[in-house]
Structure formats: C-alpha cells, structure tokens
Amino acid sequence: MITNPEKPNQNDSKISSTQSPTSPVFDLVALTASADGLNALTQVLSALPSDFPVAIVVVQHLSPRHPSLMAQILNRRTSLQVKEAEEGCCLSPGKVFIAPPDYHLLVNGDGSLSLSQTEKVHFVRPAAEVLFESVAEHYQQRAIAVVLTGGDGDGSRGVQAIKKMGGKVIAQDKATSKVWGMPAAAIATGCVDWVLPLDKIGQAITQLVVYGQLENN
Template sequence: MPPPPSGTASEPYAVIAVAASAGGIHGLVTLLGGLDAELPVPVLVVQHLDPRHRTVLAEILGRRTELTVKLAEQDEEVRPGTVYVAPPDRHLLVGVDGTLTLSRSELVHFLRPSADLLFESVAGAYGPRAVAIVLTGTGNDGAMGVDAVKSRGGTVIAQDPHSAEFRGMPEAAMGTGAVDFVLPLEEIPAVVRGLVEMKRQ
C-alpha cells in the first residue's frame, strides 16, 4: 500500500493540478469524466499543445465532464468545480490568493506551458492542500514539480506507466520518489474523489 497522504483532517485539499502531454486528451477525458460538478476544489490543467493553433481542448473536455471547463484567463480567481486549462504557449501559475497568472516567460524543457512551473506554483500557494497528477506523456516535464509538491506536504498521483499511452512523464515523476499513488488511469478519479471528500469529514 502507498503511504498515507500528507496533511491532517483539519487541512482539506484546496486544488488539483494535472499534467499531460502525448495521449493526454484521452487521459484528461477519463479523469475529468469521473469527477462530478460538486467537486469542492478547482482543477488546473497543463496539456502540451501546438502553440501555432487555436485550441478546442476546453470544448472537448467540457462535453465529457459535469465540471465547468474553460481556458484559464489572466488574473482570474479559481472556483470549485471548475477546470482551468492553460492556453497554448502560456505558462499557467496560481498565487496564494487563488488568482491565476498566464506567463510568456522562458520555455522550460523546451515547453510552454510547463507542468513543472504549474506544480511549483501550486506547491508554493497551497502546500499540503495540493494534489498533483501526472498522466501520459513523453519527456520528463512535471518531475521537478512533483518533487516540489511533495516537499511542501502535498499529495502526488502518477498514472501507472503500463496504462499510459506514453510512459515518459509518469516514469520521470516516479523516479523522483515523490509519488504517493501509482494507479491505472481508470482508478484515478475515484482516488481523487476520496481524497478531497475524506479531508472534509
């Protein structure tokens, strides 16, 4: 069994941050489709996208989940039950007051948006109240970020590489030693629901 997640019952989770790359649309549809509109926390998503094209990712995901899905906007305040997707070619960050920032700062591992930057901002803003999830993808984006989340007492979930279309990102996350749960894709929504509801009892 994995170790119990960090934090105490007096500190309910306040945010879920998700990273995906190649194969990620299927992963996100499965994850978000397993969560209902009463989800008591916001969800922040980095999916690596072609920066040259307008994205319809929010519309695609919105048709497959009861949650509200939208492209993140500068200075927007996050709300429970809403999914905020990083726009193409923008880093997505969140502050301690729950306000989003979109940044054109330097590429990280040749990427913008970067899962590492999202996870690091979530770790700084929410500490033990953060859940970070790494889904299918190539490369190692997210590995430094999950380390930051874990070091601040947050909880980290990685998709089981055997159930991932592309194993690079979940394997890199697992290589940090910071992952609490390694789960087949279909099991992740139930664990997320259990975590955010368990700490509210």
C-alpha cells in the same frame, strides 16, 4: 506508497453532505498530460462528481501554432465546467482551468491565475514544472498533483516541490499510459504517493479531496 483504490460505484454521482467532511481536505488539484492527454484527461475529469468541491488546474502540452479546442471538448465530456485560463481569473470549486497554448499557467496566493511567456521548460510552454511549483508555494499541503501520460520529464521537478511542501502526488501507471516518460520521471523522484491505472485516478482524487485518504488505506 503505491496502492489501488476500489473502482468507483457508477451510481454514486454526488458527494453526500452527510458522508463528507464540512470542508474538503485539499484545496486544489493540478494535473498535467502530454501524448494522449485528451483521452487521459477525459477519463479522469469525467469520473469526478458534478459537485466536486475544489478547483482544478491543468497543463496539457499543446502546439503554439494553433488555437486549442481542448476546453470546449472537455466541457462536453464532463459534468464540470471547463474553460481556458485567462490572466487574473479566479479559481472556484468544480471548475477546471486549462493553460492556453504557448503560455505558462501559475496560481497565486489569492486564488487568481497568471499567464506567462517566460522561457520554455523541457522545451515546452506551458510546462507542468511552472504550474506545480506555483501550486506548491501557495497551496502547500492542501494540494494534489497528478502526472498523466506523456513524454520527456516535465513535472518531475514540480512533484518534488509539491511533496516537499506536504502535498500528495499521483502518477498514471505504465500499463495504461500511451507514453510513460512523464509518469516514469515523476516516479523516479521518489515523491509519488500512488501509481494508479487511468480508470482509477478520478475516484482516487475524489476520495483524497473529500476524505483525506483512499478507500482501502
């Protein structure tokens, strides 16, 4: 199913407790990006409200040869708290955890995070496949996976795992992707629920987490 939600109302920066369910419909959002990922992640995360009710985990393909400043940069561009993931740290609502360079990121059933230097997948570490498969295993139908701009096919196997366990999948559309390899590979699996332009993905995530469906569904 492919659809486009309405563009968010810029004045609605909070999720009203009188309008939203008692608890979120989903428990975790997992995003991946590669080429032009900083721009894509900035647009998606900055569109989320400051009281976003679930945790977010991110795999961005990064050079293993240099420390990453991505968490610090995104922390300045969003109302959410963004930090580089550490071994054993715990997920919490409204916080964004980014895989560090040269480490796969995994989520555990108790809500903690693990880092691994097992072999590269699609020639990259961190890889979306590893993250998405751990999310599928432990969060099942309570997970949302999002594939943003990037080359190659990282994430395509992972979105199949997410979908098999009942979760939902969003992919960035071709027109707004700097490189369409990753979204295209995800879409080719037949497991993507919505293909959306970049400026609509943040609002779509919020609608799904809070209401369980998109506004025009």
